[in-house]
Amino acid sequence: MGIRFDSVTVAYDGNVVLDSLDLTVEPGEVMALLGPSGSGKTTALRAVAGFVRPASGRVLLGDRDVTDLPPHRRGIGMVVQQYALFPHMRVHENVAFGLKARKTPKGEIRGRVAEALEMTGMAGYARRFPRELSGGQQQRVAIARALAIRPSVLLLDEPLSALDAQLRSGMLAELSRLHRELPGVSMLYVTHDQVEALTLADRIAVMDAARLQQCGTPRELYREPKSEFTASFVGGANLLPVTVVSGGVDFAGTELKADTRGAVAGARATLCVRPHLVGLGEGPNRIVGTVTEIQWRGATHRLYAEAGGHTLMADLRELKNPPALGDRVMLHFAPDDAVLLPAGVTHA
C-alpha cells in the first residue's frame, strides 16, 4: 500500500513545522525522509502515524483517506529510535502485543510471533525481558513487533541512531534484506544520516526548514542536485560562487568550462563539484590554491585549499608525498563532473 501526502501542513501554536508537503510513496517502495533536525521529517512521519493532525491537507494510505482516523485504526507498523519495547513484557509478549490488541485468534498468534522473531534473527530470545538484550537486539525485537501485524506500511523513525557505527552498518544490511523479503511493504524511513538514506532508500526526499527540497533516487540527488542544500547535505560538495560567461563560468578570475544550459551570461550561479571528483595536478578545469589543511583518512587524503577567498575540498587517493601546509597546488576537475546550481547563500 502506498502513502500519499496531499499538501499536508502541520503547525504547532501557529508555528509551521511542515509546509504543504506533496509526496507519494509507491507500494513496496522505501522512501527516506532526509534532513537536519527541525526540517519537518519526523513531523511528516507522525502525520502518517496519526500522532499529529494536519492543519490542512490530506494523508492517504492506498486509496483510504486516514487524515481523521485515530492511530490505532491505521494499521501501520512503527519503529522508533529509543525502541520503546514494553519493559514489563517478555520479548514474545512484546511481539504478540499488536496481534492481541487486534484480537487475532490465539492459535494464530504463536505462529506469527515465531515467524516475526525468525525473520529478525531473534528466535532464541523469546523468553527474555527487553532489559536483558543489547541495543541492537532490542531494535530487532522492535522491528519484529512492528512486522508481526503484517503492516503494509512500515514507519521507521531514526531507527539506527541509538546504535554504534558498527552495529548500524550491520542493521542497515539487515533492513535491506527485510525489504527484499517483504516486497509489498512500503517503508517511510526518517533519518538525518545520508549514508543510511543512500544505502537503503529507493528514493530520498530531502527536507529542510519545514519544506521538501528535492525528491529523487539517490543517484539523481547525488548527480543532479537542484539546490545548494541538497548538494551539501547529500554527499557533501564544493559550492563555488561563479558568474556565467559564454561556454563556462568565471570563478574569482579563473575561467572554468561547465555545462551552462539554461543559464544567462552574466548571471550569478553556484558551481557544485564533489570533493572526490577533484584531482591534484594538471587537468581541464584548473584552480590554483594554497593548502590550509590536510587530513589523512586511511585510504584517502582530504585536502583543503584556499582559492579566490573560498575553501576547496578534495578527496585524493592516499598520497605518497602529500603537500605541506602553505604549498601552492593545482587542482582540477572534469567539466561534466560539475553541476551548475542557481545562486544561493554562498553569494550573500
Added chain:
Amino acid sequence: MLVHSRKGRWAVWAVFLVLFVPLFALPLLVVLGASFATHWSGVLPSGLTTAHYRSATRGEALQALTTSLVTALTASLLALAAGAWAALAGAALNKRHRRILDALFVLPVAVPSVVVGLSVLVAFSKPPMLLNGTRWIVILAHTVLVTAFAHQSVSAAITRLDPAYEQVAASLGARPGYVLWRVRLPLLLPSLTAAAGLCIALSMGELSATMMLYPPDWTPLPVLIYAATDRGALFTGSAVAVVLMAATLFTLFAVSRIGAKASYR
C-alpha cells in the same frame, strides 16, 4: 562518594548521629521504653511489664486498630483511584488547565487539616448528604486529605513516562483503553504502590481532622492514644502507639513487596 578523606567521613557520621539520635531515634525509643513501664521517675523506666500490651491488643484497642487499618486502606484506595485518574486525565490537558487541576488537588494539603475536618463536618451534617455520625465521614475526610499525595506522585510519574510507549502501542492497533490497561498502568505501577504506601502512612497517623469527625463506633487508633494520654495513662498510650507504629510499618512493608514484585526494573 561526596566525602573522600577518612577523617571527613568520620565527621559526617558524627554529625549524622548527633542530629539523628536525639531528633528521630530517642523519642521513639522513649515511647518503646514507656510502653513496658509502670513507673518512670529515674533515668530509665522501672517496673517492667507487658500488661499494657495485653490491653493494647484486645478489646477497645484491637477494635481501634482494625478501624484505623480499614480507614487507611479504603481511603488510600479511593485516593489512588481518584488521584491517578485525575493525573491521567490531566496529562492530556494543556499547561494552563493542568496547573489549575494541580492546584485544586493540592488545596486540601495547603489548608490546615483541622479546617478540612471542620468543612467536611459542616458539609455533610445535613440531609441529603448526611454522613455525620457514620464511619464514612472519617473515611471521606482521610480520602480528601491523602488524594493530593496520590495525585502528585502519579502525575510526576506520568510526565517521566516516554510517550513513545503509548504511541507504538496505538500504532500496533491497541485502543486507548487497552493501551491504558496493558501499557501505561503497568509502567506506572511502581509509583502507584509508592503513592499507596504514602497515603496509608498518612492516614494511619491522622488525628486533627479525625478528632472532629469520628463517631463512637469508629474510633481510629490515634484518637485512642490521644484519649489515653489525655487522661494520664501515658504507659498504656505508649503501648498503643507502638502497636500503631508496628501495624503501619507492616502494612507499608506489605505494599512495598507488592510493588517490588510488580516492578520490572
